[in-house]
Amino acid sequence: MGSNVMALLIAGWLLLILLVNMPNDVAAADPRFEPKCHIPCEDNNCWLPRIHCFWDQAFDPQVPANYSLHWKRVHSEEGHVKTGASLSGFIDRVHFSMNSELRVWVKAESQRGSAKSQEVVFNTGYIVKPAAPKITWSQQDPLELSWNSTCNEAHLSLGSCDVRFRTEANKMWLEEEIGAQVNYEFSDAVQPGVFYEFQVRCSCATGLMSDWSASHRIRSSERAPTGEMDVWKDCGVPATNIDCVITWKKLPIFQANGHILGYEVTLLSKHSTAVSVNISTAEPRGRLVCNEMQCYLNSSLTSVSSVNISAYNAQGATEPSYLAIPTPDKERNEQAIDVRMNTENLSVSWDLHSQLPDINSFKEYVVQYKQAGRRLGQGFSWMRVNESRALVTFRGHFEKSTPYQVSLFKVTHNGQSQHVSSVIEYSHQGTPLKVPSFKVTSIAATHVTLFWESGPLTMQKGHILCYQIGVHGQKSVYNVTYSPRNTSHTFELLDLNPDQEYEVWIKAVTKAGPGPNVIARFKTKQQEHLHLQSHILTLLPLVCLLVMLGCLSIALSFHRGASKVCVCLNERVPDPYNSTIFKMMKYQMTDPLAWICTPICEPHPTISFLEVVANQRPRCGKDSHPESQTTKPASTSGQRDQTHRCAREEYRKMVDSDEEKGTSGPGYMEDSSDEEEEGVASGYEKHFMPTSVEILEA
Incomplete structure (x- = not known):
């Protein structure tokens, strides 16, 4: 048992050593290594030329190798020729016979080993090329x-x-x-x-x-073009611009039937006047601009109501294609289409059963896309489908972070079109650019109003989800919803401190992330009461100065009018209504500073003098007459009281000598009441007017 295990281990080691030492290049040889041979007919001679053989690489192209072409005829010795690094070789005519069998193979040698291709056997009479x-x-x-x-x-x-x-x-x-x-x-x-x-x-x-x-x-020979041209209009983004350009697709080969020489365009104005224009395709780029697929007429359609256009070649022209130019209408807000987009495909679908704007007897839909920011006629394409279809797919190159407006139209049999819906879509969204025109438009003590604009679509780089607003040094961030209907936006920033400098920032946010910050600086106003206090504090030095000037003026009046009779120095003054001093003051009051600059004095005051008759005793009452006065001596005190009371009564009826006498006026007084007749005088008389006794004593 142990000897068998040992034998298996030794056999495994020997096999491993054999595999390690075996050249790897032989196993890696290409199966197309076998040669392919033919006899070319050179100069119309197909029998004298030699055999040409070709083969592919036997090893890795990075490994240098040398090749040799080998052959063997039946019942003859092997022959060969070395070709070096070349992948082709020749067998000269002396080494083979026509219509005889020949075996051919190739050998390859490199520093890692050698390889041999499979043998190819053929009849030399069947390889003539x-x-x-x-x-x-x-x-x-x-x-x-x-x-x-x-x-x-x-x-x-x-x-x-x-x-x-x-x-x-x-x-x-x-x-x-x-x-x-x-x-x-x-x-x-x-x-x-x-x-x-x-x-x-x-x-x-x-x-x-x-x-x-x-x-x-x-x-091939030409024929007159057939069919109608596919004509449409490009009105830019948004699709309700006043101006548009007419554009059309080039006729396909099976319709053109030859070389298109030009286009016949008829423009019908809103005033029912027609203008025909013949545009040659050979003319330099100007009115007609074309690319591989379509052309557009570089001319305004502002006053055009409809267009007829046909293409012609040397044999004839197409039937005119009619297109009505509708009056721009308001873009609809409802999203009746679904758009899926990447850099290579744009798919548009819609619901045939949805409540789309209806046109009686319409024949087809037109789906178009327009790249925002491109000139009219550029970055634009469209597709027509019949009324039973609800899906189209455009194929092409759609740029990243670039907005495309996709629109759906209905077209009637007479060429009238109606806009159904439009959406903005991106093949790939990016972060937006800076928010334009960010500024503070209104500043109060505790709040300000911010203003900014959305900017053109080309600056947005994606669907803006919101705008973020923040104040430097504060953690609060305000999210303001973006509205595609509004090109400008406002936001009121509240809860600010009065009389303080602030720095506020804003940035737009898309699906790809936020854009860069835009900063605005401002300073809030003061509170109203603080503002009033500041004004008072500002005017206080001026008030003090005016008071000092007033005092100085009064002092000068004392100095200059010491020998004059002045109102401010007299202990007793006459009735103010009858004094020219107060008339002068009336005029001085019209000048706010006159009282400061001019002393209120009257050098020669006009005073009404009382005529005192010593021999007559004044009487009071309606029945009193000078003739009826008694001549009996009376006591001094009684006479003085009587005289004092009557003098006051007479003074009240006195008229200034400078005024006209009358029954009314400042110097006229009504009859005294009983209480006054009993000795109750007015406060003015008591304070200012002298009694008759004082006059007599004087």
């Missing part, structure tokens, strides 16, 4: 061509021929086997006015197929 045919003649209508073969020239019978062709617009070849013939006529499937490219190859009766001939280019 004729030269490629030469096309000698062709015609347009019907499309036909012919060629010659080296088999006939080498006195060999023709075997079979193949023909392949393609149009300029198609890169794939269409191949057809036609048998032993040297001419070919195309069927009715040939497209008129199209350039075709042809190649032919043939074999001899017992040989190999030749290589393909050189390409031969021929154009």
